[in-house]
Amino acid sequence: MFHCYYKGEILPVSECRIPANDLGLFRGYGVFDYFRTYQKKPFQWDWYWKRFENSSEKLNLKIPIEKNDAREVVDRLIGLSPEDECAIRFILTGGTTINGTDAEDPTLIVFSEKIAEVSxxxxxxxxxxxxxxxxxxxxxxxxxxxxxxxxxxxxxxxxxxxxxxxxxxxxxxxxxxxxxxxxxxxxxxxxxxxxxxxxxxxxxxxxxxxxxxxxxxxxxxxxxxxxxxxxxxxxxxxxxxxxxxxxxxxxxxxxxxxxxxxxxxxxxxxxxx
Amino acid sequence: MFHCYYKGEILPVSECRIPANDLGLFRGYGVFDYFRTYQKKPFQWDWYWKRFENSSEKLNLKIPIEKNDAREVVDRLIGLSPEDECAIRFILTGGTTINGTDAEDPTLIVFSEKIAEVSxxxxxxxxxxxxxxxxxxxxxxxxxxxxxxxxxxxxxxxxxxxxxxxxxxxxxxxxxxxxxxxxxxxxxxxxxxxxxxxxxxxxxxxxxxxxxxxxxxxxxxxxxxxxxxxxxxxxxxxxxxxxxxxxxxxxxxxxxxxxxxxxxxxxxxxxxx
CATH class of the missing domain: 3.20.10.10 (D-amino Acid Aminotransferase, subunit A, domain 2)
Structure with a gap:
């Protein structure tokens, strides 16, 4: 089964649940990025990370993890992948809100996923x-x-x-x-x-x-x-x-x-x- | 504390968690509506419900509850409100996805909330x-x-x-x-x-x-x-x-x-x- 990372923990995607009042859902306030592995290595990691930073900046969202730590998370998720190659998706949202618009900390979820191959x-x-x-x-x-x-x-x-x-x-x-x-x-x-x-x-x-x-x-x-x-x-x-x-x-x-x-x-x- | 409705259950908002791969968060695919009570009655309920139906139709989302049942949920949430008057928010999303774009059933969450009064x-x-x-x-x-x-x-x-x-x-x-x-x-x-x-x-x-x-x-x-x-x-x-x-x-x-x-x-x- 595929795993994901949320709040410092790695867990099966099917068990990952987030507060319903996350601004990503409540207000569509989120960015993401998506890449795949080749030979179990994240493809063009530096470029993808840079783009994720750019998207986050454009939406005024602060990434709550350093690049090196993020890479470690990615490598762990790849290690747990049930398939040889997998895709990785970062989702960053405005965080959990109490009043419908404001939140203190952003939410970061890193998913590993099956690659949708083109036949x-x-x-x-x-x-x-x-x-x-x-x-x-x-x-x-x-x-x-x-x-x-x-x-x-x-x-x-x-x-x-x-x-x-x-x-x-x-x-x-x-x-x-x-x-x-x-x-x-x-x-x-x-x-x-x-x-x-x-x-x-x-x-x-x-x-x-x-x-x-x-x-x-x-x-x-x-x-x-x-x-x-x-x-x-x-x-x-x-x-x-x-x-x-x-x-x-x-x-x-x-x-x-x-x-x-x-x-x-x-x-x-x-x-x- | 304010309550919400999710999957047939009423629970405190702070305890309501949804799958991280809900299309509302994953793909920003969701509509909502929002109204408040006066004298503990939902204000202009018929108009709001109609608008919620219109929004859902425009985004090709199917509301998974009948109007009468929705009203019953609203009344229960109002009954549990810690304040005399409260706001009600319906959020309807594309549902939980397994492949990043498709889902079988939409997700409906009904929140009760504190009203953000203008001073x-x-x-x-x-x-x-x-x-x-x-x-x-x-x-x-x-x-x-x-x-x-x-x-x-x-x-x-x-x-x-x-x-x-x-x-x-x-x-x-x-x-x-x-x-x-x-x-x-x-x-x-x-x-x-x-x-x-x-x-x-x-x-x-x-x-x-x-x-x-x-x-x-x-x-x-x-x-x-x-x-x-x-x-x-x-x-x-x-x-x-x-x-x-x-x-x-x-x-x-x-x-x-x-x-x-x-x-x-x-x-x-x-x-x-």
Whole structure:
């Protein structure tokens, strides 16, 4: 069974209970971060910790643990994982409130979890997604706010859509939990603003800049029409081809060569991590 | 001590603990509603229940209790209240998740709470607030999302601001947890969109329409400059004068006659409720 850390203790996730009047639940006041292991080591730990610090700062939350101690917790949770590899989720909230808005100490919970792997056949086929006019609130912080996604999930499932692409005022931003890239004339184009800057996005940009021109900038919804390839990046999706957006078929409707090559590079990197 | 209801049981709030992987905390996926008692009776119960139903529907959450049974829970909590009058808060979340996004049954918690009364001297002086460019996400549902408010609260306190007024693209919407009205030439003007429609707002509109012309419509930030009075309405604030917004003094800087008269009407109504 998977374990978690709460108030200095490690316990099974199913036994971890928190006060009902935690501001994370009461007021949606929380940030998190999420990463996975490769070879039982937390992948890109320094980058993830830094991003967790950034998100916390943006929401004015103080992390109640030092980085080294947090790493020790992570290693203990990994050691207890029932599976070879696992995911780790930090959740930091405003803490337990007595009056509905104020709290003295923040709440930190560190979960270990089963990794939601993307199947081999999904990589081979690519995914169909749909678009929605929406902008994630405080998008540059990894807040716990996914109420819009959870609200529309049954509809996405009904439509056979794997995920949703957000856009507003003609500009695209990100998928519900991952970044987006377009390929056009050997150039990789990815939105620069109104997004949570993913760690996989960052890693892929590192690989890609050796081979392709990169444009990090505002990206219009319209540009999708002429994209030769579109793909999304995240810890669990790695580099996953998007072959259809609403009724628009991307390229020939199959994963393109650049997406596939970047997935190979990424996989090779994780294997030797 | 105040009590709450969770999973069919009534227990002290301080003893109520929920699974840490509840989607209300994990994913900020929740709605709530909040009302108070007068003469130990839940004020405007039918209106509040209807609004709770609306919010739940907008976030695609199913309320796991019938209205009559919910009322029975409310009455039991009121009976156990250590104070003559109390507030009741319903929180409904997506439920406990095993994979981070899906859950089988929603979570309902009903809290009884101490009422945060506004002091007599605050009513007499009116309040100073400040404005921020912000639009509450899914504003027409009473979601649990107050992360922006909680993030800026320390700054509001530092500035001596009682609350915050949200505006976007030149249009005002609402305060952090209450509605706004302007008075100009004996006309009451209040925003019609991008707001959570308050129950007190609705009641005040009922009183006011007997005496004044009402305009429910988009309201520009600029209009504040010429307003003779500005006030805010909510369950706990009732009708509370706003005498300063940022550096703008409203009228002569004191609560105006129409705000005061509407407060009297409202108080009279609650006394005989």
């Amino acid at each position: 081999e056949s999904t990589y081979q086929k690519g995914i169909k997604i749909e678009s929605r006019e929406y902008l994630r609130d405080m998008a540059e912080a990894k807040s716990t706010d996914y109420k819009f996604l959870l609200t529309i999930r049954p509809e996405l499932a009904k439509n056979g859509s794997y995920d949703v692409l957000y856009h507003q005022n003609g500009e695209i931003s990100e998928l519900s939990r991952s970044n987006i890239f377009l390929v056009k004339d050997n150039v990789l184009i990815t939105p620069s603003r109104n997004i949570l800057k993913g760690i996989t996005r960052r890693k892929v940009l590192e690989f890609a800049k050796e081979k392709y021109k990169i444009e990090e900038r505002p990206v219009l919804f319209e540009e999708l029409k002429n994209a030769e390839e579109v793909f999304t990046t995240s810890s669990t999706k790695k580099v996953l081809s998007i072959t259809q957006i609403d009724n628009l078929i991307i390229g020939n409707g199959k994963p393109g060569p650049i997406s596939q090559s970047l997935l190979s590079d990424f996989n090779a990197f994780t294997l030797s991590y | 007599e001297s605050t009513y007499q002086k009116g309040i100073k607030i400040e404005s921020r460019e912000y639009l509450r996400d899914m504003a027409e549902a009473k979601s649990t999302d107050y992360k922006f408010l909680l993030t800026i609260r320390p700054e509001l306190a530092k500035n001596g601001s009682y609350d915050v007024l949200y505006h976007q693209n030149g249009e005002i919407s609402e305060l952090s947890r209450s509605n706004i009205f302007l008075v100009k030439d004996n006309v009451l003007i209040t925003p019609s969109r991008n707001i959570l429609k308050g129950i007190t707002r609705r009641k005040v509109l009922e009183f006011a329409k007997e005496k004044y012309k009402i305009e429910e419509r988009p309201v520009l930030f600029e209009e504040l400059k010429n307003a003779e009075e500005v006030f805010t309405t909510s369950s706990t604030k009732k009708v509370l004068s706003i005498t300063q917004i940022d550096n703008l003094i409203i009228g002569n800087g004191k609560p105006g006659p129409i705000s005061q008269s509407l407060l009297s009407d409202f108080n009279a109504f609650t006394l005989s409720y």
